[in-house]
Amino acid sequence: MVMMMETQRIPIVRLSGKLIVSIQTALSDTVVDRLQQDVAAACERGDARGLVVDVSGVDVLDSYITRSLRDLAVMARLMGVETVVCGLRPAVAMTLVEMGMELPGVRTALNLDRALALLDSLQPEGLPNDLAGEGDEWEGEA
Amino acid sequence: MNEIAGEILAILRRYLSEPTSRSLLTSAARRANVRLEVLVRSEIPQLVQQLGPGLNIFLQEPEKLQNCKSLLALVAVENAPSIPTESQQQPSEGRADGISVPIRAEHDVVRARTLGKDMAKQLGFSEVVQTKVATAVSELARNIFQYAGTGEIRIRRIEGKRRGIEVVARDQGPGISDPALILSGAYRSKWGMGAGLRGTKRLVDEFELDTHPGLGTTVRIRKYAE
Ligand SMILES: Nc1ncnc2c1ncn2[C@@H]1O[C@H](COP(=O)(O)OP(=O)(O)O)[C@@H](O)[C@H]1O
Ligand SMILES: [Mg+2]
Numbered sequence: 617m618v619m620m621m622e623t624q625r626i627p628i629v630r631l632s633g634k635l636i637v638s639i640q641t642a643l644s645d646t647v648v649d650r651l652q653q654d655v656a657a658a659c660e661r662g663d664a665r666g667l668v669v670d671v672s673g674v675d676v677l678d679s680y681i682t683r684s685l686r687d688l689a690v691m692a693r694l695m696g697v698e699t700v701v702c703g704l705r706p707a708v709a710m711t712l713v714e715m716g717m718e719l720p721g722v723r724t725a726l727n728l729d730r731a732l733a734l735l736d737s738l739q740p741e742g743l744p745n746d747l748a749g750e751g752d753e754w755e756g757e758a
Numbered sequence: 759m760n761e762i763a764g765e766i767l768a769i770l771r772r773y774l775s776e777p778t779s780r781s782l783l784t785s786a787a788r789r790a791n792v793r794l795e796v797l798v799r800s801e802i803p804q805l806v807q808q809l810g811p812g813l814n815i816f817l818q819e820p821e822k823l824q825n826c827k828s829l830l831a832l833v834a835v836e837n838a839p840s841i842p843t844e845s846q847q848q849p850s851e852g853r854a855d856g857i858s859v860p861i862r863a864e865h866d867v868v869r870a871r872t873l874g875k876d877m878a879k880q881l882g883f884s885e886v887v888q889t890k891v892a893t894a895v896s897e898l899a900r901n902i903f904q905y906a907g908t909g910e911i912r913i914r915r916i917e918g919k920r921r922g923i924e925v926v927a928r929d930q931g932p933g934i935s936d937p938a939l940i941l942s943g944a945y946r947s948k949w950g951m952g953a954g955l956r957g958t959k960r961l962v963d964e965f966e967l968d969t970h971p972g973l974g975t976t977v978r979i980r981k982y983a984e
Contacts, residue, residue, distance in 0.1 A: 642777070642868045645900075676871055676889060678896040679953045707889040714890070715957030 626651050628658050634666045640673035648684045659695040666735035667692050670728055672703030682717050689722045698738055702731035763794040769829045773822050777872040782812040806830045818880050856914025861902045870911045871896040877913055878923055883983050890961040891923055891981050897954040898927035898977050906931020922982035930974035937967050
């Protein structure tokens, strides 16, 4: 039997210079990996300033998925695109904290509106370079 | 899955999530010895019979359980010829108190995780406990898939003074050579962050790791209702 989620792809919406990704599906590793590639491709087009990843539809974030999200943000930043993760459910956030896996260096916002506002408030220049500094704990073998 | 199997799935979907419905249907089909791709009407009663134990676990509200079973019985009666069929196999999984998810492919990790969450939900556990159980199951299932290739996740409820959920992840993969190092937090891995097992341990109330290089790994965890 073929499961639907095998072929699922998370859409990336382009909205006034921002990329918006709203995850509404169960995240298999394949789906996450593909999202990373798609975001990279979208960033490469060069006309996006910011990326919002809305995880309000995600009910489980384990270590692999969390790391993938963090990698996605780092990658986008290297391409000049700031990432804000929004909509983290309280239960998911509590679970991450308990596991010792917060999202260091990744900006978070309560909801989509606030994430968009946060992106607007960020200057393209002179951003605090927090990703570079705090990543150590999250790196695999360099 | 053919049209007839689709009808049954549609009934299950009224009460259960998509992955849970599919999972229950698939395992019931295996026990009933029927194939969902070529299911015929006369096989419905034995399939419905095998769905029973799983439904008892996941549909704890008596009214919903009754409704769902009635609907299924209706399909069976309406469509089946009057030849009684005896069940062909002893149930090998989905015993009265638990369910087993074979881990063979990547989407099994998602399925196990969803089942863990659904089961915790059905048992009335809080959203936070549901999420912790699901996350722990996800870590264990992924480890099986990544490092051992195949294995099994068993989820069952714990009755008694302290209600809870027990998850046993078992594989016959390469085993872990230095479990103490991994649990100490000093370990870093390529795949994730080396935080899977350590994080899992922190999420649950009881954690037992039994691993033998070359023979396999068993992790047993328990989480109690808060
Ligand atoms: N079921 C298993 N079989 C064999 N090795 C395992 C298994 N589970 C975990 N391991 C080993 O233990 C290490 C730590 O696992 P884990 O804590 O889940 O972190 P990660 O999967 O991110 O590396 C893995 O890198 C792997 O080498
Ligand atoms: Mg792991």
